[in-house]
Amino acid sequence: MEIAKVGLRSALEAREITRRQFIEFCSAMVATLALPSRYTTAVAEALEKTKRPVLVWLEFQDCAGNSESMLRSGDPPVGDFVLELFSWEYHELIMAGAGKKAEETLQRIVRDHKGEYIVVVEGAIPTADDGVYCTIGGRTALDIAREVCAHAAANIAIGACAWDGGVVSAGPNPTGAVGLQEAVPGIKVINLGGCPHNPANTAAVLVHYLTFNEMPELDQYNRPLFAYGNLIHDQCERRAHYDAGRFVEEWGDEAHRKGWCLYKVGCKGPEATYNCPTVRWNSGTSWPVKAGHGCIACASHRFWDTRSPFYDRLPSVPGFGVDVKAEEIGWIGTGVVAGAMVAQVAGNVVRDVLRARKDQDETDQTPDA
Amino acid sequence: MKKTKRETGAGHTWKQPEPGHVRLYVWEWPVRFSHWLLVFTIISLSITGYYMHAPYVVARGREAYVMGTMRFVHVVSGFVFFAALIIRGVWFFIGNRWSRWDQFVPTTKKRLEQLIAVGKYYGFMAWSPVRFIGHNPMAGAAYAVVYGMVFVEIVTGLVLFSETVHNSTLTFFVGWIPPLIDVQWLREIHFLFMFGFWMFFIHHIYTAILVSVEEQNGLMDSIFSGYKFIPEAELLEEAEASHDPELLPDSMVVDVMDEKGALR
Numbered sequence: 001m002e003i004a005k006v007g008l009r010s011a012l013e014a015r016e017i018t019r020r021q022f023i024e025f026c027s028a029m030v031a032t033l034a035l036p037s038r039y040t041t042a043v044a045e046a047l048e049k050t051k052r053p054v055l056v057w058l059e060f061q062d063c064a065g066n067s068e069s070m071l072r073s074g075d076p077p078v079g080d081f082v083l084e085l086f087s088w089e090y091h092e093l094i095m096a097g098a099g100k101k102a103e104e105t106l107q108r109i110v111r112d113h114k115g116e117y118i119v120v121v122e123g124a125i126p127t128a129d130d131g132v133y134c135t136i137g138g139r140t141a142l143d144i145a146r147e148v149c150a151h152a153a154a155n156i157a158i159g160a161c162a163w164d165g166g167v168v169s170a171g172p173n174p175t176g177a178v179g180l181q182e183a184v185p186g187i188k189v190i191n192l193g194g195c196p197h198n199p200a201n202t203a204a205v206l207v208h209y210l211t212f213n214e215m216p217e218l219d220q221y222n223r224p225l226f227a228y229g230n231l232i233h234d235q236c237e238r239r240a241h242y243d244a245g246r247f248v249e250e251w252g253d254e255a256h257r258k259g260w261c262l263y264k265v266g267c268k269g270p271e272a273t274y275n276c277p278t279v280r281w282n283s284g285t286s287w288p289v290k291a292g293h294g295c296i297a298c299a300s301h302r303f304w305d306t307r308s309p310f311y312d313r314l315p316s317v318p319g320f321g322v323d324v325k326a327e328e329i330g331w332i333g334t335g336v337v338a339g340a341m342v343a344q345v346a347g348n349v350v351r352d353v354l355r356a357r358k359d360q361d362e363t364d365q366t367p368d369a
Numbered sequence: 370m371k372k373t374k375r376e377t378g379a380g381h382t383w384k385q386p387e388p389g390h391v392r393l394y395v396w397e398w399p400v401r402f403s404h405w406l407l408v409f410t411i412i413s414l415s416i417t418g419y420y421m422h423a424p425y426v427v428a429r430g431r432e433a434y435v436m437g438t439m440r441f442v443h444v445v446s447g448f449v450f451f452a453a454l455i456i457r458g459v460w461f462f463i464g465n466r467w468s469r470w471d472q473f474v475p476t477t478k479k480r481l482e483q484l485i486a487v488g489k490y491y492g493f494m495a496w497s498p499v500r501f502i503g504h505n506p507m508a509g510a511a512y513a514v515v516y517g518m519v520f521v522e523i524v525t526g527l528v529l530f531s532e533t534v535h536n537s538t539l540t541f542f543v544g545w546i547p548p549l550i551d552v553q554w555l556r557e558i559h560f561l562f563m564f565g566f567w568m569f570f571i572h573h574i575y576t577a578i579l580v581s582v583e584e585q586n587g588l589m590d591s592i593f594s595g596y597k598f599i600p601e602a603e604l605l606e607e608a609e610a611s612h613d614p615e616l617l618p619d620s621m622v623v624d625v626m627d628e629k630g631a632l633r
């Protein structure tokens with residue numbers, strides 16, 4: 001923790017990050033937060049004065065994908081800045097300490113920095129069978145989360161799993177996995193869904209917190225509106241092809257090579273919100289749709305259950321066996337009704353004939369007066 | 370109550386009732402107007418909506434705007450569809466006896482029995498159709514289901530529309546739905562119900578032709594003109610059952626009413 005004493009500028013210099021790169025980072029954060037560019041100075045000043053709050057990164061039922069996304073985010077990585085802006089005391093993936101010593105550090109933070117430290121949670125929390133499906137140092141994830149998150153200044157759930165359980169809680173969810181805010185009700189959580197989270201957004205939220213000492217504006221899922229407020233579809237560079245009616249029919253066809261819209265091969269852009277198309281990945285290089293794959297709505301609520309199948313427009317209809325599409329049921333149903341009507345016509349013709357014969361018989365049997 | 374007995378004078382351009390029949394104004398203009406709005410919007414919504422699900426037209430040329438046009442027509446038709454339901458919905462309560470809400474839900478034991486009788490006719494268990502001036506109870510019940518489907522289509526459609534326009538007023542009214550039922554399922558319902566309308570469409574045209582032919586009451590014409598041709602006896606029956614002297618054919622008014630206008 002020596003860096004804490006030398007200040008942010010020298011700490012960044014030790015990582016060979018220049019002042020220019022620092023200002024570039026600040027303006028990128030301001031742009032991500034959709035703030036006017038004049039805020040860049042305010043952000044840079046606030047960050048340089050920061051007292052480097054303690055940050056704890058908890059990993060539960062996860063794949064470490066969000067940590068990887070943070071640490072491999074570009075050149076210089078956004079993670080480098082965040083590592084220097086905070087006193088990063090506990091993070092299983094990257095901390096040097098291990099075992100008992102590491103767990104003692106966590107205990108010390110909760111004890112000594114009560115109400116001051118920031119918690120980043122990655123991964124879902126199992127609740128079935130008293131949470132035995134994820135234990136660290138003999139304690140369940142639920143137990144750790146309850147203690148550590150309850151005493152934090154702010155909790156940030158990053159990635160789909162920490163938000164709503166993600167892939168871990170997708171049906172049939174044998175471990176009873178849930179997201180952080182469901183596992184530990186009553187705490188203040190900011191959710192940064194996405195599989196993985198976009199490090200630019202997470203950094204922007206942290207920068208916002210350090211600059212203004214509060215969290216950005218949130219939506220109904222406690223997600224920051226700057227990142228989750230717009231449809232992917234409305235920001236997509238293939239949108240013009242959608243409006244024109246030019247669609248990829250199958251992977252690798254002529255339309256796919258021309259970069260047409262991926263709507264017909266199941267792109268969920270029209271039903272997903274995220275700033276993926278504008279912030280992009282790997283220093284703003286690309287994002288899934290630009291790379292030629294449809295959006296799977298990884299930042300949508302319970303997207304494994306609600307947005308699959310990823311390569312079809314609509315879910316299969318439940319109760320009709322495997323993979324029965326809505327249009328199949330619709331066309332068959334319409335056909336059955338049409339068939340029933342034809343049968344009715346035939347039946348009515350027969351009835352009319354029989355009725356006429358019956359009436360004739362009755363007339364014949366009537367004795368003449 | 371507009372009704373016309375057979376008239377022999379010149380200058381009547383409309384079809385004359387048969388002897389012993391009355392030309393009766395059954396479907397008021399809002400009923401017919403909303404009916405035709407629904408017909409045309411269901412057609413345009415189906416054509417454009419199916420395209421929006423699975424684009425079946427290959428766009429050509431640099432100026433192509435196929436999906437954009439389809440979506441525009443769909444949204445406009447959707448709001449006309451909504452308007453049609455509102456017009457008809459109001460008429461459920463202020464319209465004449467044959468357009469009221471109780472024609473669609475069997476509220477009395479008699480209507481329920483009649484519903485079963487109609488079912489028997491369609492199931493080839495009766496020789497002749499049961500005759501009604503307005504909707505038969507089974508048709509009424511079917512239309513109630515259709516109006517329910519219209520309502521579901523409008524609500525799901527508004528949710529899907531609100532997802533694209535981010536209108537705060539619209540979100541205020543329907544924004545609570547997506548957290549309960551995910552938009553993909555709403556989309557699925559919205560799409561599946563379209564086939565419900567197709568099934569109804571086929572069935573509806575078939576029964577309209579069938580009943581027109583069987584009952585010879587001008588049923589098919591009535592959705593254009595509003596008039597049906599009813600035997601006087603049936604009208605009398607309905608008048609007695611409903612205690613409404615207004616319904617009586619003019620020739621019978623004298624016979625069955627006392628001086629105060631009450632039914633005898």
